Amino acid sequence: MKRGIGFGKIGLNLGQMKIAEKEPDNNECGGAGKEKDKGGQVAGFGSFGKIDHSNKITNLMVTENEATDQSDDYVDEVNPDLAKMMGFSGFGSTHKSNRDLNKEDKDTKKAQQFDVDAMFASVAKTAQERNLVNNQKLEEAGKAELESEFVVPGRSKEDTSTSVDDNTKGSDDSDNDSDDEVIGPLPPSAMKNDDEDDSGEDHEDTPVDKIPRSHEIKLEHGQKAITSLALDPSGARVITGAVDYELKFWDFAGMDPSLRSFRKIKPCQSHILNHLEYSTTGDKILVVAANSQPKVLDRDGGELLECIKGDQYVLDQSRNKGHTAQVNSGTWHPKIKDEFLTCASDATMRLWQVEKRGKESRAVIKCKNRKSGLRANPTSCTYSRDGLLVCAVCVDGSIQMWDHRKSFVNVALQVPEAHQFGLEITGVQFGYDNRLLATRSNDETLKLWDLRSFKKPVNVATGLVSKFDQTDVLFSPDDRLVVTGTSMEKGDKGGKLIFFEKDTFNKAFEMTVGSSHVIRAAWHPKLNQILVGSGDGVVRVYYDPQRSFRGAKLCVVKKRTEAKQVNYIATQRIITPYALPLFKEDSIRQKSTYRQMVKDRKDPVKSHNPDPPQAIKGTGGKLAKGGSTLHSWMARQIAVKNKDDHIDPRERILRHAKDSEDNPYWIAPAYAKTQPKPIFRTEDPDEPPEKLTKRETFG
Numbered sequence: 023m024k025r026g027i028g029f030g031k032i033g034l035n036l037g038q039m040k041i042a043e044k045e046p047d048n049n050e051c052g053g054a055g056k057e058k059d060k061g062g063q064v065a066g067f068g069s070f071g072k073i074d075h076s077n078k079i080t081n082l083m084v085t086e087n088e089a090t091d092q093s094d095d096y097v098d099e100v101n102p103d104l105a106k107m108m109g110f111s112g113f114g115s116t117h118k119s120n121r122d123l124n125k126e127d128k129d130t131k132k133a134q135q136f137d138v139d140a141m142f143a144s145v146a147k148t149a150q151e152r153n154l155v156n157n158q159k160l161e162e163a164g165k166a167e168l169e170s171e172f173v174v175p176g177r178s179k180e181d182t183s184t185s186v187d188d189n190t191k192g193s194d195d196s197d198n199d200s201d202d203e204v205i206g207p208l209p210p211s212a213m214k215n216d217d218e219d220d221s222g223e224d225h226e227d228t229p230v231d232k233i234p235r236s237h238e239i240k241l242e243h244g245q246k247a248i249t250s251l252a253l254d255p256s257g258a259r260v261i262t263g264a265v266d267y268e269l270k271f272w273d274f275a276g277m278d279p280s281l282r283s284f285r286k287i288k289p290c291q292s293h294i295l296n297h298l299e300y301s302t303t304g305d306k307i308l309v310v311a312a313n314s315q316p317k318v319l320d321r322d323g324g325e326l327l328e329c330i331k332g333d334q335y336v337l338d339q340s341r342n343k344g345h346t347a348q349v350n351s352g353t354w355h356p357k358i359k360d361e362f363l364t365c366a367s368d369a370t371m372r373l374w375q376v377e378k379r380g381k382e383s384r385a386v387i388k389c390k391n392r393k394s395g396l397r398a399n400p401t402s403c404t405y406s407r408d409g410l411l412v413c414a415v416c417v418d419g420s421i422q423m424w425d426h427r428k429s430f431v432n433v434a435l436q437v438p439e440a441h442q443f444g445l446e447i448t449g450v451q452f453g454y455d456n457r458l459l460a461t462r463s464n465d466e467t468l469k470l471w472d473l474r475s476f477k478k479p480v481n482v483a484t485g486l487v488s489k490f491d492q493t494d495v496l497f498s499p500d501d502r503l504v505v506t507g508t509s510m511e512k513g514d515k516g517g518k519l520i521f522f523e524k525d526t527f528n529k530a531f532e533m534t535v536g537s538s539h540v541i542r543a544a545w546h547p548k549l550n551q552i553l554v555g556s557g558d559g560v561v562r563v564y565y566d567p568q569r570s571f572r573g574a575k576l577c578v579v580k581k582r583t584e585a586k587q588v589n590y591i592a593t594q595r596i597i598t599p600y601a602l603p604l605f606k607e608d609s610i611r612q613k614s615t616y617r618q619m620v621k622d623r624k625d626p627v628k629s630h631n632p633d634p635p636q637a638i639k640g641t642g643g644k645l646a647k648g649g650s651t652l653h654s655w656m657a658r659q660i661a662v663k664n665k666d667d668h669i670d671p672r673e674r675i676l677r678h679a680k681d682s683e684d685n686p687y688w689i690a691p692a693y694a695k696t697q698p699k700p701i702f703r704t705e706d707p708d709e710p711p712e713k714l715t716k717r718e719t720f721g
Contacts, residue, residue, distance in 0.1 A: 229523070230531045233521065233552075237578075244266050246266045248555030249265060255303070268288055275577075277576075279580060290311035304321070307320070308362050314331050314366065339370045349367075360376040365402070365414055371387040402415050415450045419441040421459075445464040453501055470524070483527055494544070496543060499546075505520070506520060509557075510537075549565075
């Protein structure tokens with residue numbers, strides 16, 4: 023008996039399969055073959071080559087009716103929405119759509135191919151449509167709540183009520199499924215929507231709104247005018263210099279509300295500090311004073327180098343190693359951290375390198391007048407933002423520029439009569455776009471230049487009084503404003519800081535700073551704070567608590583440090599009248615001070631009694647009141663000691679003969695060997711008598 027192979031309910035009878043018998047058939051296909059069963063259905067997969075209808079696989083355990091019922095149940099379980107979303111209609115031949123397709127094309131059916139990208143795109147599209155519908159419903163519900171409580175300006179309550187009814191109707195018509203499943207955050211409350219609507223209605227911030235001016239602190243440098251001011255790139259420290267020759271260091275993070283500097287030095291002795299500037303890295307400070315030797319200090323004020331001084335008797339400045347006249351200004355290179363530039367009244371600008379320690383300048387630039395060819399003293403200098411141009415403004419009113427990549431012989435750009443001849447151009451600054459150049463002069467003008475058309479100024483502002491050679495000009499951090507200061511005139515309350523629009527040069531805003539001149543100014547881009555140096559020796563820092571960062575805000579919120587009080591506890595003596603003598607101290611006893619005073623009076627040491635005068639005047643090497651000079655002392659010595667002037671000099675000498683013979687000291691030791699016995703002169707009777715003295719003659 024032949025048995026079939028069974029897998030659960032499915033059985034396979036190998037005996038009924040007529041594998042050996044093959045019936046010839048003319049139907050051939052190059053692809054997969056298909057077979058029809060009694061119901062007209064096509065089998066799931068066929069075989070390659072000729073189709074043999076004799077070989078059939080039947081299930082012995084399952085009848086044909088049960089098979090058809092199961093296939094019908096399988097077809098009913100297919101979800102039409104799933105078929106539409108996935109992009110295909112079934113997995114096998116049991117689906118009704120596949121049956122219809124097989125009926126239409128029995129012989130030409132091929133394997134179905136699926137486009138995965140198209141399926142993902144369709145799924146994403148349907149998801150977006152659902153989310154869009156839900157979000158629209160949420161927005162309409164939120165607007166309805168707002169309009170029910172608040173009336174929109176320009177609309178009546180009736181309009182708002184009608185709009186609310188329309189919105190509610192539209193929401194009722196939508197599907198209930200999307201209302202049940204809320205995707206995303208809950209609708210905001212009425213107050214939040216009100217704030218958002220207000221913020222949407224606010225206009226965009228103008229450049230004037232970004233000016234930090236609401237709050238102010240004062241850094242007291244001294245009593246004299248501030249001539250130099252600088253901030254480090256990070257905005258942590260400030261340095262100030264004034265006419266009093268002092269350089270002061272300020273640290274925002276280390277200061278308390280007392281606002282005191284933590285260090286002050288005099289780097290250039292008795293010379294005014296014309297310019298101060300931090301390097302791009304913030305670790306070095308360039309100090310330009312009114313002498314011919316600029317200095318470079320470290321961050322804490324220690325001297326790193328001092329530039330050499332040139333020979334004043336050398337006319338050709340290219341042969342000199344340094345400046346020979348007062349240095350007016352200087353600046354660091356924006357890209358090369360160890361290079362800086364200085365300009366002086368010897369009509370030259372010099373490029374220095376820190377590694378050479380100031381012993382020799384790297385390059386020399388000579389400034390000349392274009393018409394006359396004579397020397398022109400530069401009053402200020404700067405680099406372009408990219409460091410490719412070196413700019414100088416001269417006292418003849420000209421602006422001259424050189425290419426940093428070439429030799430500094432020929433001028434790259436030049437305007438010969440930019441400002442009035444003979445008046446100093448106090449400041450020059452490049453814009454952040456590196457195309458515009460602003461210059462400030464003592465001819466009461468501020469001019470804006472475009473490097474692309476450098477012959478005429480783009481904009482000019484007049485009536486700006488300046489009485490100092492260090493008046494600054496600068497650009498705002500957003501590059502939309504040009505800022506400069508003015509000096510105080512008669513009748514004014516104080517100097518002004520004026521803001522001009524860069525495009526039109528209209529006066530956007532002006533603010534009165536203190537009761538003195540405005541000389542130096544700085545607007546730090548990171549801190550968004552403005553520092554103004556005035557003529558009264560005060561540096562004012564303007565900031566906005568909302569728009570400014572760090573800087574002055576750090577020291578204002580700190581608690582003022584109080585002076586440390588040191589308490590000393592003295593040992594107190596406890597006097598007990600009835601204590602034992604053992605515990606009594608000698609100093610506690612009440613003694614009579616009069617007797618002790620009398621004793622001390624007699625003691626010459628304790629009473630400091632001076633020495634009494636000498637009894638004999640001018641003897642013993644001590645002088646009396648009369649011998650206060652050397653002449654009087656010598657006269658008294660001669661008068662006292664020379665009492666034997668009336669004796670004959672020979673006799674005065676011979677009276678010491680016996681002493682000299684007994685105890686020889688001078689002559690006898692010298693003639694002891696050659697003349698042991700002394701020989702004296704004998705008198706000759708033939709000689710005339712000796713001449714008598716006046717006293718012997720006249721008695």
